[in-house]
Amino acid sequence: MSAEVIGNHRVNHPDGHDRAESALAHHFENLEQQREAGTLGMWVFLVTEIMFFGGLFMAYIVYRTWYPAAFAEASHHLDVRLGGVNTVVLIVSSLTMALAVYSIQVGARRSTMIYLALTLALGLVFLGIKFIEYKHKFEDGLIPGAGFKFEGPYYADAQMFFTLYFTMTGLHALHMIIGVGILLVLIALVWRGKFSPEYHAPVELSGLYWHFVDIIWMFLFPLLYLVGTHLS
Amino acid sequence: MQEITTPNTHHAPAAHPSVIHKMPRVHYLNANYGWRSWLFTVDHKRIGILYLVSITFYFVLGGIYATLIRLELATPQGDLLKAETYNKFFTQHGIIMVFFFLIPSIPAVLGNFLIPIMIGARDVAFPKLNLASWYIFNLGGFFMLYAVINGGVDTGWTFYTPYSSQFALGNVAPAALGIFIAGFSSILTGLNFIVTIHAMRAPGMTWFRLPLFVWALYATAIIQILGTPVIAITLAAVGLERLLHLGIFDPAYGGDPVLFQHLFWFYSHPAVYIMVLPAMGVVSELVANMTRKRIFGYTFVAFASIAIAVFGFMVWGHHMFVSGQGMYAGMIFSFLSFALSIPSAIKVFNWTATLYKGSISYDTPMLYAFGFVGLFTIGGLTGLFLAAMGLDVHVTDTYFVIAHFHYIMVGGALMAYLGGLHFWWPKLAGRMYPEGWGRLSALIVFVGFNLTFFPQFLLGYAGMPRRYHAYPEEYQVLNVMSSAGASILAVGLAFPIIYLIWSMRYGPVASANPWGAIGLEWTTSSPPPTENFDHSPVVTWEAYGFRPLEESEVVGQMTPDDRPA
Ligand SMILES: [Cu+2]
Numbered sequence: 200m201s202a203e204v205i206g207n208h209r210v211n212h213p214d215g216h217d218r219a220e221s222a223l224a225h226h227f228e229n230l231e232q233q234r235e236a237g238t239l240g241m242w243v244f245l246v247t248e249i250m251f252f253g254g255l256f257m258a259y260i261v262y263r264t265w266y267p268a269a270f271a272e273a274s275h276h277l278d279v280r281l282g283g284v285n286t287v288v289l290i291v292s293s294l295t296m297a298l299a300v301y302s303i304q305v306g307a308r309r310s311t312m313i314y315l316a317l318t319l320a321l322g323l324v325f326l327g328i329k330f331i332e333y334k335h336k337f338e339d340g341l342i343p344g345a346g347f348k349f350e351g352p353y354y355a356d357a358q359m360f361f362t363l364y365f366t367m368t369g370l371h372a373l374h375m376i377i378g379v380g381i382l383l384v385l386i387a388l389v390w391r392g393k394f395s396p397e398y399h400a401p402v403e404l405s406g407l408y409w410h411f412v413d414i415i416w417m418f419l420f421p422l423l424y425l426v427g428t429h430l431s
Numbered sequence: 432m433q434e435i436t437t438p439n440t441h442h443a444p445a446a447h448p449s450v451i452h453k454m455p456r457v458h459y460l461n462a463n464y465g466w467r468s469w470l471f472t473v474d475h476k477r478i479g480i481l482y483l484v485s486i487t488f489y490f491v492l493g494g495i496y497a498t499l500i501r502l503e504l505a506t507p508q509g510d511l512l513k514a515e516t517y518n519k520f521f522t523q524h525g526i527i528m529v530f531f532f533l534i535p536s537i538p539a540v541l542g543n544f545l546i547p548i549m550i551g552a553r554d555v556a557f558p559k560l561n562l563a564s565w566y567i568f569n570l571g572g573f574f575m576l577y578a579v580i581n582g583g584v585d586t587g588w589t590f591y592t593p594y595s596s597q598f599a600l601g602n603v604a605p606a607a608l609g610i611f612i613a614g615f616s617s618i619l620t621g622l623n624f625i626v627t628i629h630a631m632r633a634p635g636m637t638w639f640r641l642p643l644f645v646w647a648l649y650a651t652a653i654i655q656i657l658g659t660p661v662i663a664i665t666l667a668a669v670g671l672e673r674l675l676h677l678g679i680f681d682p683a684y685g686g687d688p689v690l691f692q693h694l695f696w697f698y699s700h701p702a703v704y705i706m707v708l709p710a711m712g713v714v715s716e717l718v719a720n721m722t723r724k725r726i727f728g729y730t731f732v733a734f735a736s737i738a739i740a741v742f743g744f745m746v747w748g749h750h751m752f753v754s755g756q757g758m759y760a761g762m763i764f765s766f767l768s769f770a771l772s773i774p775s776a777i778k779v780f781n782w783t784a785t786l787y788k789g790s791i792s793y794d795t796p797m798l799y800a801f802g803f804v805g806l807f808t809i810g811g812l813t814g815l816f817l818a819a820m821g822l823d824v825h826v827t828d829t830y831f832v833i834a835h836f837h838y839i840m841v842g843g844a845l846m847a848y849l850g851g852l853h854f855w856w857p858k859l860a861g862r863m864y865p866e867g868w869g870r871l872s873a874l875i876v877f878v879g880f881n882l883t884f885f886p887q888f889l890l891g892y893a894g895m896p897r898r899y900h901a902y903p904e905e906y907q908v909l910n911v912m913s914s915a916g917a918s919i920l921a922v923g924l925a926f927p928i929i930y931l932i933w934s935m936r937y938g939p940v941a942s943a944n945p946w947g948a949i950g951l952e953w954t955t956s957s958p959p960p961t962e963n964f965d966h967s968p969v970v971t972w973e974a975y976g977f978r979p980l981e982e983s984e985v986v987g988q989m990t991p992d993d994r995p996a
Pocket of ligand 1: 746
């Protein structure tokens with residue numbers, strides 16, 4: 200910790216009254232420490248998220264290794280085009296999110312709003328397409344359970360594929376929905392001028408979360424949609 | 432700027448009758464009044480007290496189940512409880528004691544209260560998140576209690592599939608949901624501690640000046656954030672299988688119930704260290720401060736905590752030697768389990784070495800610390816029996832296993848929790864507990880505990896299986912001994928609940944540092960002010976820098992920063 204931190208700390212609450220200073224919570228010494236804590240906290244949270252998804256990825260690895268042919272067969276029932284479009288949608292949304300973070304760093308409030316709104320729209324497009332895909336699976340009788348319909352020798356193991364498909368993409372979609380909620384809050388806060396080049400940690404940290412959710416999809420797409428295409 | 436409070440460590444014996452201390456006029460307990468000031472507090476000390484209230488409730492509830500279990504087992508016949516009821520009771524005893532008492536116990540109560548003070552901060556990094564984690568914990572408890580009231584769960588606390596996912600009669604989903612939700616409170620506590628310890632240390636509080644309690648809770652937090660999400664998603668999968676037929680472990684879909692065991696123990700073995708590492712941290716503080724010596728091999732003890740946290744993730748397969756995992760996997764897990772006893776042994780030897788030529792006090796906290804070291808050693812050594820593949824086959828699912836993990840969890844974790852609670856009680860409550868009653872209870876707990884659980888080693892080795900409400904007659908003598916011990920243990924555990932509550936009003940007022948201990952928490956008043964320190968501390972001394980007792984008595988007061996490191 201630097202010397203000036205020792206110098207001005209804790210006599211009482213900081214007396215700066217501009218907007219950036221008022222964002223300082225009472226238990227931190229200065230904005231620098233607060234930003235450090237927030238960033239580390241978000242990274243630690245993302246580590247827990249990796250472990251959370253990790254259990255499902257583990258199950259996927261085990262069953263994919265045991266039933267490669269059934270997984271390839273079942274994977275053909277997924278719509279690669281819709282999945283591919285969604286992949287592009289998410290990559291672009293990561294770009295707009297990164298631009299939103301950049302804009303708030305340089306204090307461009309209007310473009311921050313635009314980029315956040317674009318990210319929000321792309322997130323909703325993703326969820327819409329995902330909903331259409333789920334609907335198709337439902338109509339095709341590909342929901343695991345008593346009503347499951349699947350031609351060929353892989354009836355049992357294909358159910359495992361779709362169990363994993365719904366669990367993993369469902370958990371991912373849940374994270375997308377939370378992300379959409381976060382974006383709505385951010386847009387409201389930017390609208391009210393809560394952030395500045397000095398204080399914009401919530402935008403940055405939400406950006407980290409958004410990129411993380413996108414990266415999860417970057418793993419889900421090939422693992423679920425592109426299994427065994429070389430076989431056909 | 433050097434006008435900071437220096438640790439006032441003159442050796443005032445606890446609650447010396449001739450000295451009358453005065454409480455500070457305003458402290459965290461009387462800063463505000465009313466239930467709102469508690470339920471909406473963001474003060475880490477008050478949140479620690481909220482946790483103390485919650486987990487004491489669960490402890491008593493889990494204890495009631497334990498009592499009924501031991502009552503049933505006093506006779507060979509299943510006369511008090513039906514088999515089905517007995518199954519529910521041991522399940523609920525396990526779920527409540529593991530997930531709702533032991534895992535939150537030391538971190539959420541003592542950790543919340545002490546970590547910010549020990550590192551010289553005003554609060555944890557995320558105070559609102561800290562409060563949220565208490566609410567999340569209680570929400571989880573609500574679903575678990577709903578499962579209990581709605582007819583109970585009978586899967587055992589391990590929720591093994593396919594019994595839990597397909598055959599158990601009911602309430603698996605709400606119980607699993609309760610544990611899932613409570614898990615997030617554990618994750619958020621761990622996250623908060625990691626960030627707090629990284630970002631909130633006072634100027635001069637370097638990593639190697641941290642009290643070993645802080646090191647231990649940092650290591651614990653690593654397990655909380657890496658392990659808990661895995662049990663959460665695993666129990667969520669069991670719930671999905673019950674409710675939506677998304678059966679990841681369902682053999683009808685080609686699923687593997689053993690995969691559940693792998694994922695469950697990937698968390699639940701490290702979870703043992705979520706209970707024991709904080710206990711080790713408490714014992715390090717007790718041994719150092721009650722012998723007035725720097726812990727022998729400070730750096731080794733600190734890194735042993737980290738080693739246990741990391742390598743604890745590599746031994747889960749020792750729970751599955753008879754579950755049909757591969758032979759070679761079993762051998763590797765067995766070898767790694769033996770290896771993992773090294774860092775634990777390092778700690779035991781270092782505590783023992785610290786006693787050498789120390790001025791040992793025999794006050795209540797130290798009695799619990801002695802209890803911990805002895806009982807943890809027995810628990811650890813019998814753990815090696817279980818890590819040996821051949822012997823494990825003989826004692827799998829017997830009372831030998833029950834005795835082993837109760838020596839770790841009760842003899843270890845609970846003893847340390849009680850020791851820590853007594854040691855820091857003057858800081859929490861501003862008043863001393865009655866020392867005579869404290870020592871008497873510690874003694875009763877020690878005797879009762881050993882009488883309860885030592886016979887179970889013999890029962891298990893003789894072949895008595897766990898989880899049955901009736902047993903052949905030849906096991907009765909040892910079972911009666913065990914049940915008698917349990918009633919003694921119950922008395923010993925009831926005393927502290929009564930006299931600690933009594934002392935909040937009638938106990939002698941505590942000085943800022945009644946033990947003559949070293950550590951930032953003893954430099955502030957008892958109880959501390961809401962922001963912990965009147966002046967912010969600047970640390971210029973090493974951890975546990977004690978002077979010899981005689982010297983500090985002559986000088987009267989000791990400032991650790993004026994002695995060479
Ligand atoms: Cu284990």
